[in-house]
Amino acid sequence: MQRRHLLKLAAASAALTSLPHAIWARQAWSTDPFSLGIASGSPTSNSVVLWTRLGLAGIEAAGLNSSAVPVTWQIAHDRNFGRIVKQGDVRASPTLAHSVHAEVEGLESDREYFYRFMCGEAVSATGRTRTFPKANAVAKKLRIAYASCQQWGNGYYSAYRHMLAEQVDLVMFLGDYMYEYPASKPFDIRPTTGGWITTLDGYRSRYALHKSDKDLQAMHAACPWIVTWDDHEVQNDYAATHPGNSGKPVDDFMARRRAAYQAFYEHMPVRREQFASLLNGLSNDARVFGNVAYGQLANLYTLDNRQHRDLQACTRNGRPGGSRVDPSTCAIWNDPQRTLLGPKQEAWLNAEFASARTTWNVIGLQSVFGPRNFNTQGGQSYSNDGWDGYPAARQRLIDSMRNTRLTNPVMLGGDVHQNWVGNILADYNNPASQKVGVEFCGTSITSLTTLTNIEQAKIIERHPHFIFGDCASRGFGVVEITPTHLTTTLKAVRDATDPLSDAFTLARFHVQAGQNDVKKL
Ligand SMILES: [Fe+2]
Numbered sequence: 256m257q258r259r260h261l262l263k264l265a266a267a268s269a270a271l272t273s274l275p276h277a278i279w280a281r282q283a284w285s286t287d288p289f290s291l292g293i294a295s296g297s298p299t300s301n302s303v304v305l306w307t308r309l310g311l312a313g314i315e316a317a318g319l320n321s322s323a324v325p326v327t328w329q330i331a332h333d334r335n336f337g338r339i340v341k342q343g344d345v346r347a348s349p350t351l352a353h354s355v356h357a358e359v360e361g362l363e364s365d366r367e368y369f370y371r372f373m374c375g376e377a378v379s380a381t382g383r384t385r386t387f388p389k390a391n392a393v394a395k396k397l398r399i400a401y402a403s404c405q406q407w408g409n410g411y412y413s414a415y416r417h418m419l420a421e422q423v424d425l426v427m428f429l430g431d432y433m434y435e436y437p438a439s440k441p442f443d444i445r446p447t448t449g450g451w452i453t454t455l456d457g458y459r460s461r462y463a464l465h466k467s468d469k470d471l472q473a474m475h476a477a478c479p480w481i482v483t484w485d486d487h488e489v490q491n492d493y494a495a496t497h498p499g500n501s502g503k504p505v506d507d508f509m510a511r512r513r514a515a516y517q518a519f520y521e522h523m524p525v526r527r528e529q530f531a532s533l534l535n536g537l538s539n540d541a542r543v544f545g546n547v548a549y550g551q552l553a554n555l556y557t558l559d560n561r562q563h564r565d566l567q568a569c570t571r572n573g574r575p576g577g578s579r580v581d582p583s584t585c586a587i588w589n590d591p592q593r594t595l596l597g598p599k600q601e602a603w604l605n606a607e608f609a610s611a612r613t614t615w616n617v618i619g620l621q622s623v624f625g626p627r628n629f630n631t632q633g634g635q636s637y638s639n640d641g642w643d644g645y646p647a648a649r650q651r652l653i654d655s656m657r658n659t660r661l662t663n664p665v666m667l668g669g670d671v672h673q674n675w676v677g678n679i680l681a682d683y684n685n686p687a688s689q690k691v692g693v694e695f696c697g698t699s700i701t702s703l704t705t706l707t708n709i710e711q712a713k714i715i716e717r718h719p720h721f722i723f724g725d726c727a728s729r730g731f732g733v734v735e736i737t738p739t740h741l742t743t744t745l746k747a748v749r750d751a752t753d754p755l756s757d758a759f760t761l762a763r764f765h766v767q768a769g770q771n772d773v774k775k776l
Pocket of ligand 1: 404405430431487670671672702
C-alpha cells in the first residue's frame with residue numbers, strides 16, 4: 256500500500272487545475288481520490304492501458320465536480336519505482352467522470368511492469384501488469400483466468416481473492432461486469448443502491464458501486480484484463496438497437512445505450528480508439544471485438560455478441576428480449592441471413608482465423624456455444640438469446656474454423672451462470688461428426704441460476720458434445736496453455752454469500768494440442 260495523505264483540502268476550485276504543476280502537486284485530499292482502485296488492460300507486445308477513475312466522494316469533497324484534474328501516471332521495472340520507465344500527465348475530465356486512460360506505448364515485450372497514479376498529494380496503490388511476447392516469439396506458458404457475471408447483490412467477490420492466489424498472467428472478463436437491476440429481495444445479501452439504471456449518472460454510480468469492492472480492486476491491480484461485455488452493461492437481453500426486457504422501457508433506447516457504452520469506457524482499461532466515434536458523438540457504436548497474439552502460443556479473441564446481432568427470434572407473447580422457444584414453431588429460426596456477431600465482425604473474425612499461425616486460438620465470447628435442449632421430455636425448448644437462437648450463424652462460425660484450418664480453437668464463455676464443458680462439433684446434429692474445438696463456458700462470480708445440477712445432467716445426457724456441467728457453484732476458471740497441451744481448472748467458492756469463503760477445485764480438464772477433444776482429469 257502506498258502512502259496516502261488524507262488531509263483536509265484547504266481550498267479547491269476550478270482555478271486549481273490551471274495552477275502550475277508544482278503547486279497542484281501539494282494539494283491534499285480529505286477523501287482518497289483513488290477509492291475505485293486502479294487497473295491495466297488491453298495488453299499488446301509493447302503497450303498497455305493504465306486506468307483509474309477519481310472517486311466521486313473525493314472529487315465532491317474537494318469541490319472539483321466540474322474541473323479537469325491533473326493526474327500523473329508512472330510505470331516502472333520495480334515495485335518501489337526506483338527504475339521508472341515512463342511517466343506522464345493526463346487530465347481527468349468531468350465529461351468522462353474523471354476517468355484516466357493512459358495508453359502507454361514503447362514498452363519492452365514479454366515483461367512485467369509496475370504502475371501507479373498520483374493526484375495532488377494522493378498516491379494510488381501500486382499495480383502490476385505485463386506486456387505480451389511479440390507475435391513471432393516462442394512463449395512457453397500462458398495462464399488465463401476467465402470470469403463473468405458479478406451481480407453485486409447476489410454475493411461477495413471472494414472468487415477474486417482466490418483468483419489472485421492463482422497468479423495468472425491475464426484475466427479475460429466475458430460480460431455482465433455489472434447489472435442494471437435494482438436491489439432484488441430476497442436474493443440480495445448486500446445492498447444495491449440507485450434503483451433501475453438507465454442514465455449516464457446511473458451507470459457511472461453502478462460501476463462505482465461494483466468497483467468499490469476490495470477483492471475486485473486487488474485482482475485488477477494484479478494483472479492486465481481483456482474485457483468484453485454482454486447485455487447487463489446496458490439492459491437484460493437487449494439486441495443491437497432493440498431494447499431488452501428489464502425494468503420500465505425508456506423513451507430513447509439508443510440514448511440509454513450510448514450512455515451505457517460511455518460508462519463502460521469510463522470504467523474499463525480499454526483503448527480510446529475503440530470508443531472514439533461514440534465519445535465524439537459521431538456514432539452510436541463502439542468496437543469491443545478484437546484480438547491479440549501471445550507469441551506463437553496463442554491468439555486471444557474477444558467477441559461482442561450484443562451490439563451487432565439480429566433481434567431474438569420468436570420470443571414468446573411478442574415480448575422484447577429472449578425466451579425459450581420450440582424451433583419447430585418459429586419460421587425464421589433457421590433463416591441463413593440471421594446473425595449474432597453481425598456481418599462486419601463475422602468477416603473480421605474469418606479473416607483473422609485465415610491468417611492465424613498460433614498453436615492455440617482462444618475465443619472469449621458471451622455464452623454457451625453448443626446446443627442445449629431444455630425440454631428433456633421429448634419436445635424442443637431452446638434459449639433464443641444465445642447461439643441456439645442463431646443456428647445458421649453458429650454453423651458459419653464452425654465452418655469458418657474448419658475452412659481456415661484454425662488450430663486448436665478454445666472457446667471461453669459466460670452469461671449463463673453455469674459451467675458447461677464440451678467439444679465443438681462440425682455438425683451438432685451428428686454426434687459422430689468431427690470435433691473441431693473445445694469449449695469452457697464458465698459459471699458466474701456471484702450471479703444466480705435457477706437450473707439445478709439434476710436438470711443439467713438430464714440435458715447433458717442428451718447432448719454428448721458436453722462432457723461436464725455444474726450449476727451449483729460460483730467461481731471462475733483458470734486455463735493454462737503450453738505448446739503441447741492445455742489444462743483448465745474450474746475453481747468454486749464454497750459460499751458466495753460469505754465474504755471470507757474458501758474455495759475448492761471443482762474439476763480439471765486436459766486438451767492435447769492437435770486433438771480438439773477435452774478430457775476430464
Ligand atoms: Fe449474467
